[in-house]
Amino acid sequence: MRQSLLSRAIVLSMALWCGIWSAPGCAEWQQDLPGAVQIGQGQFTWFGVPVYHASLWSTAKPAGWEHPFALELVYRRDLSRDTLVQSSIDEMRRLGTNDEGLLTRWAGEMRRAFVDVRAGQRITGVYRPGQGCSFYVDGAFRHVVADSAFARAFFSIWLDRRTRNPELRRELLGLNGVDEP
Numbered sequence: 608m609r610q611s612l613l614s615r616a617i618v619l620s621m622a623l624w625c626g627i628w629s630a631p632g633c634a635e636w637q638q639d640l641p642g643a644v645q646i647g648q649g650q651f652t653w654f655g656v657p658v659y660h661a662s663l664w665s666t667a668k669p670a671g672w673e674h675p676f677a678l679e680l681v682y683r684r685d686l687s688r689d690t691l692v693q694s695s696i697d698e699m700r701r702l703g704t705n706d707e708g709l710l711t712r713w714a715g716e717m718r719r720a721f722v723d724v725r726a727g728q729r730i731t732g733v734y735r736p737g738q739g740c741s742f743y744v745d746g747a748f749r750h751v752v753a754d755s756a757f758a759r760a761f762f763s764i765w766l767d768r769r770t771r772n773p774e775l776r777r778e779l780l781g782l783n784g785v786d787e788p
Contacts, residue, residue, distance in 0.1 A: 625737060628762055633692045636679075636731045636733050636741070639675075639677075639733045639735075640665075640676070642666045643664040643668075643676070644666070646668055646669070646781045647778050647780055647781040649661055649775040649776075649777040656684070656688075658684060661679065661681075661684070662678075663679075663766075663780065663781075664677040668781070670780060673736055674736065675731075675733065675735050676734050676762075678707055678731065678779075679731040679732045680730050681729045682724045682727070682729070684726050685726055686723070687723050688721045688724075691724070692717045695761065696713070696717075701771075702763050702767055702769055713754075720749055721744075722749075723750075727775060728745060729743075730763065731746075732762065734758050737755050739751065739753040739754050741760065766779070766780070
C-alpha cells in the first residue's frame with residue numbers, strides 16, 4: 608500500500624512537472640536536439656491581433672543554417688491546417704521559390720505535418736542541416752520531411768533577412784541590441 612502511494616506520488620509529480628515545464632519541458636522534440644537552449648523568442652501579431660508566440664532553440668549560438676535548431680510556435684488563436692499551409696506556401700513563393708510543382712509537393716508535406724490548431728496548441732519544427740526537418744504537435748512526433756530544400760525554404764519564413772517580420776527574426780536570433788555580422 609505504501610509503495611503504491613509512493614508510486615502514485617512520483618507519477619503525479621512527474622505529470623505536474625511536465626505540465627508546468629511543458630515549454631518545452633517534456634517535449635519529445637528535445638530528444639532530437641539534446642542540449643538545446645533557447646536562443647530567442649517573440650510574438651507574431653497580425654494587425655495587432657496575437658497569432659502565435661515563437662521560440663528558437665539551438666545547441667549553437669548564434670543559431671545558423673549549419674547547426675540543427677527547433678522553432679516552436681504556440682498559437683494564440685484557432686487556425687485551420689489549410690490556412691497554415693497556404694500562408695507558408697505564399698511566403699516561400701515570396702522568398703523566391705517559384706517552381707509550382709515543387710510548391711504543390713511541399714504543400715502536401717505540410718498537410719501531413721500540420722493540424723487544425725487551437726489556441727494554446729504548439730507546433731515545433733526541428734531543422735537538420737542537409738537532411739530536412741521533423742514536426743511535432745504538442746510534443747508528439749507528427750511528420751518528417753526528408754528534403755533539405757524544403758527545410759531551408761520553410762524556416763526561411765522566419766529566419767531569412769527578407770522575412771515579413773524582421774523584428775521577430777531579430778528576437779528569435781537574439782540579435783536585438785546587437786549588430787548583425
